[in-house]
Amino acid sequence: MTEPTALPWPAGSPGRSGAITDGDLLALTAGGDTAAFSALYDRVSPWVFGLVRRILRNPAQSEEVTQEVMIDVWRTATRYDADRGSAHSWILTIAHRRAVDRVRSEQSSADRTELVGTRSVEVDFDQVADTVSTRLEAEQVRRCLGTLTELQRESIELAYYNGYTYPEVAQRLGAKLPTIKARMRDGLIRLRDCLGTTKGQS
Amino acid sequence: MTEPDVHTLTGPYVLDALPEDERVRFEAHLTECTFCSTEVAELRTAAVKLATQVSTPPPPALKANVMAAINDVRQLPPQVPVVEPGPRVRRFTRRSVLTLAAAALAVAAAGGVAVDQYRDRTAAEHANQQMAAVLAQPDARTVHGTVEGGGQATVVLSTKADKSVVVLRDLPKLPADHTWQLWMMDPANKATSLGLTDGDLTRVINGSTTGMATFGLTIEPTGGSPTPTLPPAALVPLT
Numbered sequence: 496m497t498e499p500t501a502l503p504w505p506a507g508s509p510g511r512s513g514a515i516t517d518g519d520l521l522a523l524t525a526g527g528d529t530a531a532f533s534a535l536y537d538r539v540s541p542w543v544f545g546l547v548r549r550i551l552r553n554p555a556q557s558e559e560v561t562q563e564v565m566i567d568v569w570r571t572a573t574r575y576d577a578d579r580g581s582a583h584s585w586i587l588t589i590a591h592r593r594a595v596d597r598v599r600s601e602q603s604s605a606d607r608t609e610l611v612g613t614r615s616v617e618v619d620f621d622q623v624a625d626t627v628s629t630r631l632e633a634e635q636v637r638r639c640l641g642t643l644t645e646l647q648r649e650s651i652e653l654a655y656y657n658g659y660t661y662p663e664v665a666q667r668l669g670a671k672l673p674t675i676k677a678r679m680r681d682g683l684i685r686l687r688d689c690l691g692t693t694k695g696q697s
Numbered sequence: 698m699t700e701p702d703v704h705t706l707t708g709p710y711v712l713d714a715l716p717e718d719e720r721v722r723f724e725a726h727l728t729e730c731t732f733c734s735t736e737v738a739e740l741r742t743a744a745v746k747l748a749t750q751v752s753t754p755p756p757p758a759l760k761a762n763v764m765a766a767i768n769d770v771r772q773l774p775p776q777v778p779v780v781e782p783g784p785r786v787r788r789f790t791r792r793s794v795l796t797l798a799a800a801a802l803a804v805a806a807a808g809g810v811a812v813d814q815y816r817d818r819t820a821a822e823h824a825n826q827q828m829a830a831v832l833a834q835p836d837a838r839t840v841h842g843t844v845e846g847g848g849q850a851t852v853v854l855s856t857k858a859d860k861s862v863v864v865l866r867d868l869p870k871l872p873a874d875h876t877w878q879l880w881m882m883d884p885a886n887k888a889t890s891l892g893l894t895d896g897d898l899t900r901v902i903n904g905s906t907t908g909m910a911t912f913g914l915t916i917e918p919t920g921g922s923p924t925p926t927l928p929p930a931a932l933v934p935l936t
Contacts (some may be wrong), residue, residue: 542752655744683707686744
């Protein structure tokens with residue numbers, strides 16, 4: 496991430512060793528600071544848009560939902576609780592749920608089953624936003640996904656990138672419901688351990 | 698929820714892969730399962746990293762739209778009080794208190810309190826956030842009771858914040874000319890009305906919590922009553 500040298504908000508705002516974190520920007524946004532929100536938008540909108548676009552596919556709908564998500568971030572910033580997860584995690588959770596809600600309300604299950612046959616769940620690595628830290632993080636995630644079993648990875652990717660419910664994933668993969676539920680969980684645990692993430696980190 | 702595999706739902710939950718009914722039930726379970734809440738937070742942090750694989754900058758015009766739109770969007774206040782109409786205070790008789798106490802039977806594990814900070818779109822989700830604010834209090838505790846004739850009453854309360862959340866679930870249907878009435882009783886046997894409901898509800902109560910000893914639920918004629926009609930349908934000690 497490129498850090499601006501002159502910031503439009505007080506230098507004394509909370510932040511470790513002077514770096515302004517997404518959490519700091521969100522805290523300032525909660526106070527009605529539109530400049531902070533603008534900076535936050537620049538940082539997180541590629542993740543939000545990329546994720547929403549991946550789930551919805553339709554470009555116009557994806558822009559609409561991305562706009563809804565970012566307005567929701569503005570509106571509900573006051574409710575963000577840093578003790579319960581990073582700002583990054585909070586925003587992407589909102590984005591994922593919005594996109595999934597939209598896909599489930601507007602596309603029939605049959606439509607989505609048909610779509611999955613024609614689209615790959617391979618990662619679109621070329622589309623990764625071109626910043627060094629993002630690229631490094633994306634590579635780490637890709638490496639960690641490679642440590643999962645095939646069933647773990649497919650279960651997680653069909654749910655996360657396609658917005659499938661676990662019964663839909665089970666049907667798609669020809670597996671039993673308890674198996675898919677368990678693979679989603681143990682796959683995420685393996686991913687968590689590989690990434691070395693805890694809830695306090697972004 | 699008592700299914701042996703309930704804990705494995707943390708995986709599908711953070712992937713938003715639970716069908717709606719299971720999601721609602723799991724969120725209720727989350728309030729009672731510290732292990733699950735911790736795991737959800739950790740797995741969510743890992744799951745959102747998947748977004749790095751598909752990062753794509755949005756069209757530049759989108760930012761202008763968003764920045765223009767927020768000028769017209771009011772930010773939510775940190776906490777939203779839902780104040781009930783003026784409390785009416787009446788005194789229980791000594792005898793009625795004994796009757797009430799006798800009516801306090803088994804305390805059942807029940808409740809539908811979701812504590813997920815991410816949802817804020819429907820009224821139910823809005824209530825969830827308010828409940829989360831109460832639950833976040835260091836002295837927050839949860840008490841349960843059964844309702845005579847069926848259903849459960851759950852109260853989450855913080856005496857420090859003087860707030861509570863009342864959750865009523867699976868209440869039996871009442872005749873058209875009757876209503877449920879909610880009460881708080883203090884140790885000196887004074888009852889304060891918290892309001893009326895026709896059926897299941899989740900309600901955040903601001904005030905009427907600190908110094909109270911018991912939550913009560915009664916069946917009253919439509920419009921409510923100045924004093925509780927006995928016997929109560931539910932009585933839940935707050936300690």
